[in-house]
Amino acid sequence: MSGSSKPIVLLAPMAGITDLPFRRVVRSFGDFMVFSEMVASQAVVRAVRRTGKIMEADDDQHTSIQLVGADPQIMAQATELVCGLGAKHIDINFGCPVKKVIKTDAGSAIMRDEKRAAEIIDAVVKAASVPVSVKMRLGWDEEHMNAKAIAMIAEDLGVAMVTVHGRTRNQMFSGKANWKAVAEVKDAVKIPVIVNGDIVDAETAKRALEESGADGVMIGRGALGSPWILRDIQSAIPTQNAPQLRVKTARTHIDYMFEFYEPSTSIKLSRRIMMYYIKGMQNAGQYRQMATLLKSRDQIDELLELLTLHIS
Numbered sequence: 001m002s003g004s005s006k007p008i009v010l011l012a013p014m015a016g017i018t019d020l021p022f023r024r025v026v027r028s029f030g031d032f033m034v035f036s037e038m039v040a041s042q043a044v045v046r047a048v049r050r051t052g053k054i055m056e057a058d059d060d061q062h063t064s065i066q067l068v069g070a071d072p073q074i075m076a077q078a079t080e081l082v083c084g085l086g087a088k089h090i091d092i093n094f095g096c097p098v099k100k101v102i103k104t105d106a107g108s109a110i111m112r113d114e115k116r117a118a119e120i121i122d123a124v125v126k127a128a129s130v131p132v133s134v135k136m137r138l139g140w141d142e143e144h145m146n147a148k149a150i151a152m153i154a155e156d157l158g159v160a161m162v163t164v165h166g167r168t169r170n171q172m173f174s175g176k177a178n179w180k181a182v183a184e185v186k187d188a189v190k191i192p193v194i195v196n197g198d199i200v201d202a203e204t205a206k207r208a209l210e211e212s213g214a215d216g217v218m219i220g221r222g223a224l225g226s227p228w229i230l231r232d233i234q235s236a237i238p239t240q241n242a243p244q245l246r247v248k249t250a251r252t253h254i255d256y257m258f259e260f261y262e263p264s265t266s267i268k269l270s271r272r273i274m275m276y277y278i279k280g281m282q283n284a285g286q287y288r289q290m291a292t293l294l295k296s297r298d299q300i301d302e303l304l305e306l307l308t309l310h311i312s
């Protein structure tokens, strides 16, 4: 880590994962800024019911609401609405690589059109009553690595922070994140730059920070089933007794889900959530099948009991 100061550690936005229960679990390990999954700006403007649930946050959650969209006016309207609902921070998605989003010229597709990127950023910053950040990739492909140009535009227009996932759009999730390439962005702007991609523990965080010179790290997949890694990274001290903590955290996560969703939704989501926690345990193959078959809260509790026995 650079000097003795602690690095900024953030939880990445992940569709279908970074809901209020998971953000709450992550924040039980420290005062981390967390991100909602991306919310389509058109859906916010049309008041689609599901978006409310995605954006819901505890007052103290320090949640950034991530908006995705291609139309500057709609992005601005969505920003106003989200700020009106009490958002503390807005993030603009310039990184999503999936076809469904690219087809609408949103997400990482915007990186191909710097003028459009500037219009969206300008509209959102002007409409927002809270700080705005931008999350992007290195560029569309290896021939078009323009994260630096977009970061400079963002800084000029009043953006407070940029996050760069060290892959191009065409890489999707393949290969390795290129942390060194993020250094070019860091050198070009004064606002905080966050490096993202393949950071899973204190060691990878240290390397990513050294290679990029970034001010902080954003953790996505590494936090699944091991949400305490954000604390490990910030303190540079590995968590002791991880198996016990794993089962305890799984139980807490399940409790938060049942508080937040209808029982049927909670049970459905629990199948996937339990898999993440089980995956990190030794010799837990036998429990995976059970997780996929969960049909009631009682069965979830039974599985948690079995996992407790497994580790004791």
Ligand SMILES: Cc1cc2nc3c(=O)[nH]c(=O)nc-3n(C[C@H](O)[C@H](O)[C@H](O)COP(=O)(O)O)c2cc1C
Pocket (backbone or CB within 6 Å): 012, 013, 014, 015, 016, 017, 036, 037, 038, 066, 093, 095, 096, 135, 165, 196, 197, 198, 199, 218, 219, 220, 221, 222
């Ligand atoms: C299941 C999943 C959903 C994601 N959803 C979003 C999203 O809604 N918005 C976004 O900006 N990035 C999204 N991402 C990308 C992550 O925020 C992050 O940039 C990427 O996973 C690389 O970081 P990691 O290696 O730490 O996971 C998603 C990634 C995954 C695996």
